[in-house]
Amino acid sequence: MASKGQLDLKTWKGIRSVLQAQLVIAFIVAVFIMKQWWFCVLMIAIGGLLSMFRGKIWCGMLCPNGGFIDLLWSRISLQLVPFPRWLNKGRVLQGLFLAGMLAYFGWIVWLVNIHKGMPVAFASYEAHGILFLRFCQFMLALAAVMALIFEPRSFCAHVCPGGTLGSIMAIARKKSPVVMDTEKCIGCGKCKTVCDLDERLLDPMIARAKELKEEGGSETLSVSPECYGCMDCVAICPTGALRIETVRNPTMASCKTCPAVSAARELDAQQEEPEEKTA
Numbered sequence: 001m002a003s004k005g006q007l008d009l010k011t012w013k014g015i016r017s018v019l020q021a022q023l024v025i026a027f028i029v030a031v032f033i034m035k036q037w038w039f040c041v042l043m044i045a046i047g048g049l050l051s052m053f054r055g056k057i058w059c060g061m062l063c064p065n066g067g068f069i070d071l072l073w074s075r076i077s078l079q080l081v082p083f084p085r086w087l088n089k090g091r092v093l094q095g096l097f098l099a100g101m102l103a104y105f106g107w108i109v110w111l112v113n114i115h116k117g118m119p120v121a122f123a124s125y126e127a128h129g130i131l132f133l134r135f136c137q138f139m140l141a142l143a144a145v146m147a148l149i150f151e152p153r154s155f156c157a158h159v160c161p162g163g164t165l166g167s168i169m170a171i172a173r174k175k176s177p178v179v180m181d182t183e184k185c186i187g188c189g190k191c192k193t194v195c196d197l198d199e200r201l202l203d204p205m206i207a208r209a210k211e212l213k214e215e216g217g218s219e220t221l222s223v224s225p226e227c228y229g230c231m232d233c234v235a236i237c238p239t240g241a242l243r244i245e246t247v248r249n250p251t252m253a254s255c256k257t258c259p260a261v262s263a264a265r266e267l268d269a270q271q272e273e274p275e276e277k278t279a
Contacts, residue, residue, distance in 0.1 A: 065143050
Protein backbone atom coordinates (compact mmCIF):
# COMPACT_ATOMS: atom_id res chain seq x y z
CA MET A 1 0.00 0.00 0.00
CA ALA A 2 1.32 3.44 -0.96
CA SER A 3 2.20 5.92 1.74
CA LYS A 4 0.25 9.13 2.18
CA GLY A 5 0.75 11.58 -0.69
CA GLN A 6 2.27 8.92 -2.94
CA LEU A 7 0.77 7.57 -6.15
CA ASP A 8 0.09 3.86 -5.84
CA LEU A 9 1.39 1.41 -8.43
CA LYS A 10 -2.01 0.92 -10.09
CA THR A 11 -2.52 4.66 -10.58
CA TRP A 12 0.99 5.16 -11.94
CA LYS A 13 0.61 2.26 -14.38
CA GLY A 14 -2.62 3.88 -15.57
CA ILE A 15 -0.78 7.13 -16.29
CA ARG A 16 2.01 5.29 -18.07
CA SER A 17 -0.47 3.25 -20.13
CA VAL A 18 -2.08 6.45 -21.43
CA LEU A 19 1.32 7.82 -22.47
CA GLN A 20 2.23 4.56 -24.17
CA ALA A 21 -1.13 4.27 -25.93
CA GLN A 22 -0.70 7.72 -27.46
CA LEU A 23 2.67 6.79 -28.98
CA VAL A 24 1.46 3.36 -30.12
CA ILE A 25 -1.50 4.93 -31.96
CA ALA A 26 0.76 7.58 -33.50
CA PHE A 27 3.19 4.83 -34.59
CA ILE A 28 0.46 2.71 -36.20
CA VAL A 29 -1.02 5.69 -38.05
CA ALA A 30 2.31 7.15 -39.17
CA VAL A 31 4.14 3.96 -40.13
CA PHE A 32 1.56 1.36 -41.12
CA ILE A 33 -1.22 3.56 -42.50
CA MET A 34 0.48 6.69 -43.82
CA LYS A 35 3.74 4.83 -44.57
CA GLN A 36 5.87 7.59 -43.04
CA TRP A 37 8.95 5.40 -42.73
CA TRP A 38 11.07 8.19 -41.21
CA PHE A 39 8.97 7.85 -38.03
CA CYS A 40 10.88 4.63 -37.21
CA VAL A 41 14.25 6.37 -37.40
CA LEU A 42 12.88 9.39 -35.53
CA MET A 43 11.80 7.22 -32.59
CA ILE A 44 15.29 5.72 -32.26
CA ALA A 45 16.94 9.15 -32.54
CA ILE A 46 14.66 10.78 -29.95
CA GLY A 47 15.17 7.88 -27.54
CA GLY A 48 18.95 8.20 -27.85
CA LEU A 49 18.96 11.97 -27.42
CA LEU A 50 16.57 11.90 -24.46
CA SER A 51 18.79 9.30 -22.78
CA MET A 52 21.65 11.80 -22.83
CA PHE A 53 19.71 14.21 -20.62
CA ARG A 54 17.12 12.17 -18.69
CA GLY A 55 18.35 8.58 -18.74
CA LYS A 56 16.39 5.88 -20.57
CA ILE A 57 13.03 7.26 -19.50
CA TRP A 58 11.90 7.00 -23.14
CA CYS A 59 12.13 3.20 -23.14
CA GLY A 60 9.88 2.74 -20.13
CA MET A 61 7.16 5.24 -20.93
CA LEU A 62 7.15 6.35 -24.58
CA CYS A 63 8.74 3.72 -26.84
CA PRO A 64 6.06 2.33 -29.22
CA ASN A 65 7.52 -1.17 -29.10
CA GLY A 66 7.59 -1.04 -25.30
CA GLY A 67 4.00 0.15 -25.46
CA PHE A 68 2.97 -2.87 -27.52
CA ILE A 69 4.67 -5.12 -24.96
CA ASP A 70 3.13 -3.52 -21.87
CA LEU A 71 -0.36 -2.95 -23.30
CA LEU A 72 -0.76 -6.17 -25.28
CA TRP A 73 1.88 -8.89 -25.13
CA SER A 74 2.38 -8.79 -21.36
CA ARG A 75 -1.31 -9.58 -20.87
CA ILE A 76 -1.11 -12.82 -22.85
CA SER A 77 2.50 -13.75 -22.11
CA LEU A 78 2.99 -17.46 -21.43
CA GLN A 79 6.39 -16.93 -19.75
CA LEU A 80 7.29 -20.52 -20.50
CA VAL A 81 10.92 -20.17 -19.43
CA PRO A 82 13.18 -17.39 -18.09
CA PHE A 83 15.35 -15.69 -20.69
CA PRO A 84 18.72 -17.52 -20.85
CA ARG A 85 20.90 -14.69 -19.61
CA TRP A 86 24.09 -16.44 -20.62
CA LEU A 87 23.19 -15.45 -24.18
CA ASN A 88 23.77 -11.82 -23.24
CA LYS A 89 26.78 -12.36 -21.00
CA GLY A 90 29.00 -9.32 -21.20
CA ARG A 91 26.23 -7.55 -23.19
CA VAL A 92 27.44 -9.41 -26.28
CA LEU A 93 23.93 -10.01 -27.64
CA GLN A 94 23.01 -6.35 -27.22
CA GLY A 95 26.22 -5.29 -28.94
CA LEU A 96 25.59 -7.63 -31.87
CA PHE A 97 22.07 -6.30 -32.44
CA LEU A 98 23.26 -2.68 -32.20
CA ALA A 99 26.05 -3.37 -34.69
CA GLY A 100 23.54 -5.15 -36.93
CA MET A 101 21.15 -2.18 -36.84
CA LEU A 102 23.88 0.34 -37.69
CA ALA A 103 25.22 -1.91 -40.45
CA TYR A 104 21.74 -2.37 -41.92
CA PHE A 105 21.05 1.38 -41.90
CA GLY A 106 24.45 1.97 -43.52
CA TRP A 107 23.66 -0.65 -46.16
CA ILE A 108 20.40 1.14 -47.02
CA VAL A 109 22.25 4.42 -47.59
CA TRP A 110 24.89 2.64 -49.70
CA LEU A 111 22.31 0.73 -51.75
CA VAL A 112 20.12 3.73 -52.57
CA ASN A 113 22.49 6.67 -52.67
CA ILE A 114 25.68 5.04 -53.95
CA HIS A 115 24.85 1.79 -55.72
CA LYS A 116 21.72 3.18 -57.39
CA GLY A 117 23.30 6.60 -57.83
CA MET A 118 20.49 8.63 -56.28
CA PRO A 119 21.26 12.01 -54.65
CA VAL A 120 22.24 11.76 -50.97
CA ALA A 121 19.37 14.10 -50.06
CA PHE A 122 16.88 11.89 -51.93
CA ALA A 123 14.53 9.84 -49.79
CA SER A 124 11.28 8.04 -50.61
CA TYR A 125 9.13 5.21 -49.36
CA GLU A 126 9.87 3.10 -52.44
CA ALA A 127 13.65 3.55 -52.18
CA HIS A 128 14.40 3.86 -48.46
CA GLY A 129 11.14 3.54 -46.60
CA ILE A 130 10.23 -0.05 -47.32
CA LEU A 131 13.66 -1.18 -46.06
CA PHE A 132 13.38 0.80 -42.82
CA LEU A 133 9.82 -0.47 -42.40
CA ARG A 134 11.01 -4.07 -42.68
CA PHE A 135 13.48 -3.37 -39.86
CA CYS A 136 10.65 -2.02 -37.67
CA GLN A 137 8.45 -5.01 -38.49
CA PHE A 138 11.25 -7.43 -37.58
CA MET A 139 11.89 -5.69 -34.24
CA LEU A 140 8.17 -5.64 -33.41
CA ALA A 141 7.81 -9.33 -34.28
CA LEU A 142 10.92 -10.34 -32.31
CA ALA A 143 9.76 -8.37 -29.25
CA ALA A 144 6.33 -10.03 -29.44
CA VAL A 145 7.77 -13.54 -29.67
CA MET A 146 10.18 -12.93 -26.80
CA ALA A 147 7.43 -11.38 -24.66
CA LEU A 148 5.22 -14.43 -25.18
CA ILE A 149 7.96 -16.98 -24.41
CA PHE A 150 10.14 -15.20 -21.83
CA GLU A 151 9.54 -12.25 -19.49
CA PRO A 152 7.49 -9.51 -21.23
CA ARG A 153 10.33 -6.98 -21.34
CA SER A 154 13.10 -9.48 -22.14
CA PHE A 155 13.53 -7.89 -25.57
CA CYS A 156 14.14 -4.48 -23.97
CA ALA A 157 16.55 -5.87 -21.39
CA HIS A 158 18.69 -8.09 -23.61
CA VAL A 159 18.20 -7.32 -27.31
CA CYS A 160 16.75 -3.93 -28.32
CA PRO A 161 19.41 -2.04 -30.34
CA GLY A 162 17.67 1.30 -29.77
CA GLY A 163 17.69 0.66 -26.03
CA THR A 164 21.36 -0.31 -26.15
CA LEU A 165 22.11 2.96 -27.94
CA GLY A 166 20.20 4.75 -25.19
CA SER A 167 22.24 2.93 -22.53
CA ILE A 168 25.49 4.04 -24.16
CA MET A 169 24.27 7.64 -24.28
CA ALA A 170 23.09 7.53 -20.64
CA ILE A 171 26.33 5.94 -19.41
CA ALA A 172 28.45 8.45 -21.34
CA ARG A 173 26.54 11.34 -19.76
CA LYS A 174 26.12 9.58 -16.37
CA LYS A 175 22.36 10.05 -16.46
CA SER A 176 19.92 7.85 -14.57
CA PRO A 177 16.16 8.26 -14.10
CA VAL A 178 15.97 6.90 -10.53
CA VAL A 179 17.93 7.36 -7.31
CA MET A 180 17.71 5.75 -3.87
CA ASP A 181 17.87 7.49 -0.50
CA THR A 182 19.59 4.73 1.49
CA GLU A 183 18.42 6.20 4.80
CA LYS A 184 14.79 5.51 3.84
CA CYS A 185 15.35 2.04 2.34
CA ILE A 186 14.06 -0.69 4.68
CA GLY A 187 15.12 -3.58 2.41
CA CYS A 188 11.56 -4.88 1.93
CA GLY A 189 12.26 -5.86 -1.68
CA LYS A 190 8.92 -4.66 -3.06
CA CYS A 191 10.72 -2.77 -5.81
CA LYS A 192 12.24 -6.04 -7.03
CA THR A 193 8.80 -7.53 -7.67
CA VAL A 194 8.07 -4.99 -10.43
CA CYS A 195 11.53 -4.73 -12.01
CA ASP A 196 12.61 -6.91 -14.94
CA LEU A 197 16.28 -6.23 -14.17
CA ASP A 198 16.22 -6.30 -10.38
CA GLU A 199 19.41 -8.37 -10.06
CA ARG A 200 21.34 -5.91 -12.22
CA LEU A 201 19.73 -2.64 -11.09
CA LEU A 202 18.23 -2.91 -7.60
CA ASP A 203 20.15 -5.64 -5.78
CA PRO A 204 23.44 -3.67 -5.72
CA MET A 205 21.68 -0.58 -4.31
CA ILE A 206 19.75 -2.54 -1.68
CA ALA A 207 22.96 -4.29 -0.59
CA ARG A 208 24.81 -0.98 -0.41
CA ALA A 209 21.98 0.60 1.61
CA LYS A 210 22.22 -2.25 4.13
CA GLU A 211 25.99 -1.79 4.41
CA LEU A 212 25.64 1.95 4.99
CA LYS A 213 23.02 1.43 7.70
CA GLU A 214 25.31 -0.99 9.51
CA GLU A 215 28.07 1.62 9.30
CA GLY A 216 25.72 4.36 10.50
CA GLY A 217 25.88 6.33 7.28
CA SER A 218 23.59 7.23 4.38
CA GLU A 219 23.94 8.11 0.74
CA THR A 220 21.97 8.93 -2.39
CA LEU A 221 22.64 6.21 -4.97
CA SER A 222 21.86 6.39 -8.67
CA VAL A 223 20.44 3.33 -10.37
CA SER A 224 22.45 2.03 -13.32
CA PRO A 225 21.92 4.03 -16.56
CA GLU A 226 20.68 0.75 -18.07
CA CYS A 227 17.38 1.30 -16.21
CA TYR A 228 14.70 1.97 -18.82
CA GLY A 229 12.69 4.23 -16.56
CA CYS A 230 9.29 2.57 -16.19
CA MET A 231 9.18 4.11 -12.67
CA ASP A 232 7.16 1.19 -11.26
CA CYS A 233 9.75 0.77 -8.50
CA VAL A 234 9.27 4.42 -7.52
CA ALA A 235 5.50 3.98 -7.36
CA ILE A 236 5.58 0.80 -5.27
CA CYS A 237 8.26 1.88 -2.78
CA PRO A 238 6.43 2.24 0.59
CA THR A 239 8.92 4.67 2.13
CA GLY A 240 9.80 6.92 -0.80
CA ALA A 241 13.40 5.69 -0.77
CA LEU A 242 13.31 5.43 -4.56
CA ARG A 243 12.54 8.65 -6.35
CA ILE A 244 12.76 10.25 -9.78
CA GLU A 245 16.05 12.06 -10.03
CA THR A 246 15.71 13.84 -13.36
CA VAL A 247 12.80 16.06 -12.32
CA ARG A 248 15.10 17.72 -9.78
CA ASN A 249 17.18 19.20 -12.59
CA PRO A 250 16.29 22.93 -12.84
CA THR A 251 16.24 22.74 -16.63
CA MET A 252 13.24 20.42 -16.38
CA ALA A 253 11.06 23.34 -15.37
CA SER A 254 11.18 24.67 -18.92
CA CYS A 255 9.42 21.56 -20.25
CA LYS A 256 5.90 22.14 -18.94
CA THR A 257 3.94 20.75 -21.88
CA CYS A 258 5.52 17.27 -22.12
CA PRO A 259 3.02 14.69 -20.72
CA ALA A 260 5.76 12.34 -19.54
CA VAL A 261 7.57 15.10 -17.70
CA SER A 262 4.33 16.45 -16.20
CA ALA A 263 3.42 13.02 -14.83
CA ALA A 264 6.92 12.48 -13.47
CA ARG A 265 6.94 15.92 -11.82
CA GLU A 266 3.56 15.23 -10.20
CA LEU A 267 4.70 11.86 -8.86
CA ASP A 268 7.90 13.26 -7.37
CA ALA A 269 6.13 16.30 -5.92
CA GLN A 270 3.56 14.12 -4.16
CA GLN A 271 6.32 11.98 -2.69
CA GLU A 272 7.88 15.08 -1.11
CA GLU A 273 4.62 16.33 0.50
CA PRO A 274 4.92 14.27 3.74
CA GLU A 275 8.48 15.54 4.28
CA GLU A 276 7.43 19.17 3.79
CA LYS A 277 4.55 18.83 6.27
CA THR A 278 6.75 17.35 8.98
CA ALA A 279 9.55 19.89 8.44
